[in-house]
Amino acid sequence: MSTRPFRFGVTAGQIDTVEGMAAVAATAEQLGFDTLLVPDPAGPLDPMTILSAATAVTTRLHVGTFVLAAPYRDPKSLAWQAMSLHEFTGGRFELGLGLGRPGGERQAGMLGRDYGTPRQRLAWLTENVEELRRHDDRPRLMIAGAGPKVLDLAARTADVVTLTWSPTTTPDEADPIVARFRETAGDRADDIELNLNLISAGDRPAPGITRFIGVTTAELAKMGAISVLPDSPEENARTLLRWRDRWGISYVTVNADYMHEFAPIIERLKA
Numbered sequence: 001m002s003t004r005p006f007r008f009g010v011t012a013g014q015i016d017t018v019e020g021m022a023a024v025a026a027t028a029e030q031l032g033f034d035t036l037l038v039p040d041p042a043g044p045l046d047p048m049t050i051l052s053a054a055t056a057v058t059t060r061l062h063v064g065t066f067v068l069a070a071p072y073r074d075p076k077s078l079a080w081q082a083m084s085l086h087e088f089t090g091g092r093f094e095l096g097l098g099l100g101r102p103g104g105e106r107q108a109g110m111l112g113r114d115y116g117t118p119r120q121r122l123a124w125l126t127e128n129v130e131e132l133r134r135h136d137d138r139p140r141l142m143i144a145g146a147g148p149k150v151l152d153l154a155a156r157t158a159d160v161v162t163l164t165w166s167p168t169t170t171p172d173e174a175d176p177i178v179a180r181f182r183e184t185a186g187d188r189a190d191d192i193e194l195n196l197n198l199i200s201a202g203d204r205p206a207p208g209i210t211r212f213i214g215v216t217t218a219e220l221a222k223m224g225a226i227s228v229l230p231d232s233p234e235e236n237a238r239t240l241l242r243w244r245d246r247w248g249i250s251y252v253t254v255n256a257d258y259m260h261e262f263a264p265i266i267e268r269l270k271a
Contacts, residue, residue: 002248004193006240006269008262009035009253011066011197014043018053024256025054029061031263032270035094037066037253041107048081055089064094066197066253067144067162070125071100071108071115079131086139094160096142097128099150122149129157142195148184155185155192160251162195167213167220167227171246174226178247195251196243201229201236202261209255233264240269
């Protein structure tokens with residue numbers, strides 16, 4: 001049974017102005033969230049460029065990447081950016097790294113970089129991690145992944161791990177995934193914060209997500225997928241408590257479109 005305190009985050013991928021970033025950040029902090037995270041790229045923009053705007057209008061909210069694609073980044077330049085944000089924000093920046101998503105070749109080409117083979121991408125991710133870990137006072141490091149080699153790297157080096165399972169993953173399907181990771185992490189398993197990224201909370205549809213993943217949130221709820229919390233705040237809070245006991249997951253992030261629906265869950269779990 002895990003007793004690690006919960007943390008809660010908002011993932012926001014379509015913020016393209018200073019005003020938009022400031023509004024989302026201020027609202028997230030007011031609602032009790034701990035982090036505001038952006039993908040790579042954040043809409044058309046570079047996430048490392050826009051994140052400091054969120055810390056200018058908040059006092060406790062952390063910001064981070066969810067997650068940077070290793071093929072897009074030079075290790076030394078990335079470490080410089082990450083350490084700059086870490087120092088500039090008073091330690092409120094958290095760096096998330098991964099191998100990159102399917103279709104990432106186009107963005108890599110726009111940056112004049114090679115997207116590489118899976119083996120190359122893993123090597124680049126490893127280089128980025130090693131360069132960051134050269135610094136004693138560094139940002140918290142999240143690694144996202146599913147394959148055994150990525151999770152082996154995460155088990156050895158990460159502070160936070162998000163397991164990139166399918167949106168349709170059920171609790172029974174999640175059991176062996178978490179068990180394998182905890183076995184790989186060994187003595188470090190209880191020191192690593194595990195993250196679950198949710199698509200939605202409550203029963204409001206998510207048409208944009210449906211176009212992306214090919215199923216509706218109602219269909220995901222019907223099949224028992226852990227990517228959605230379709231019930232009342234009270235029941236959803238109980239579900240997260242059960243999942244923390246079952247898997248040790250204590251860091252939960254949700255799509256920014258659902259942060260108001262998720263806020264009552266935070267109230268119940270942080271009371």
